[in-house]
């Protein structure tokens with residue numbers, strides 16, 4: 163792959179409904195979308211999962227723009243890249259900024275797969291032809307509203323129900339849901355809303371037959387999580403705390419979690435995601451693909467990575483209609499009975515709809531040799 167031109171766009175899209183977590187309520191989403199063009203005129207796409215405010219991690223749309231425009235784009239422009247696995251090594255002197263790095267890295271994976279006329283899933287070594295899909299449900303004002311949401315998503319066939327929680331909207335709410343739905347595959351995501359002072363409170367989750375609790379403690383912690391995991395039976399799944407395969411190794415040896423949520427952006431790209439897949443397979447730790455309310459390009463990369471063999475649990479890869487009236491890709495991602503078919507076209511397997519780019523772009527800058 164020889165990189166001839168890169169176009170950075172910022173897109174602003176309105177979510178169908180506001181989405182509430184323990185750290186924010188999001189209605190409008192701004193994100194960076196990267197188009198990487200090679201000497202043959204092939205195009206690769208990458209979508210950043212950073213948003214306006216640094217509330218999930220430290221990155222934002224503006225820090226992405228800085229890192230991409232001033233450092234990463236100039237670094238790859240004009241370069242010939244033999245294999246996308248080289249990119250993460252190449253970017254490693256720059257600390258963190260994993261979401262910015264993943265934006266380019268994923269675009270180059272797409273380009274690499276297209277140049278080799280193979281689906282991205284296959285280029286990554288993924289074998290699944292279809293993937294199981296779960297749904298992430300934001301914090302609702304009332305339990306009745308939550309039950310209504312679950313009912314609708316059950317009808318659509320989702321295979322895992324992840325319910326966002328925070329102090330005051332946790333054990334009681336989940337208990338009511340369990341009474342109505344004794345058997346659904348259910349889990350909770352706290353997005354770091356608790357501390358070790360809440361151990362006795364969190365122990366009550368053990369009666370609810372949850373698949374896991376995601377990131378109950380600090381975003382940067384793997385020590386307290388190990389303490390908590392010894393006290394509760396419910397498996398802990400780490401999200402925010404895992405940025406690399408080394409973090410996965412350390413968390414495994416400390417006993418900080420039993421499951422890992424892999425987000426391509428958070429770990430700096432597909433090569434690192436693959437490494438985590440391979441390590442977790444070795445030690446028997448299940449993984450699944452997390453979501454960041456991506457538009458179609460990000461979701462397409464998520465579908466591809468989910469085809470790797472250790473992604474044994476349904477991911478947060480709900481179809482386009484979950485968040486968007488109009489998505490930026492064609493065809494939209496669709497789901498039947500909780501299953502998404504993995505595309506068999508080259509690269510991410512979806513086309514970007516240029517009309518939608520026109521409609522949603524609030525910024526565009528081209529970088530040429």
Ligand code: OSB
Nearest residue numbers: 218298353452453454455456478
């Ligand atoms: O913690 O997984 C999370 C969305 C924004 C930030 C963090 C998270 C989430 C989700 C949404 O849970 C999952 C999805 O994309 O549907």
Ligand code: MG
Nearest residue numbers: 351376377401
């Ligand atoms: Mg999470």
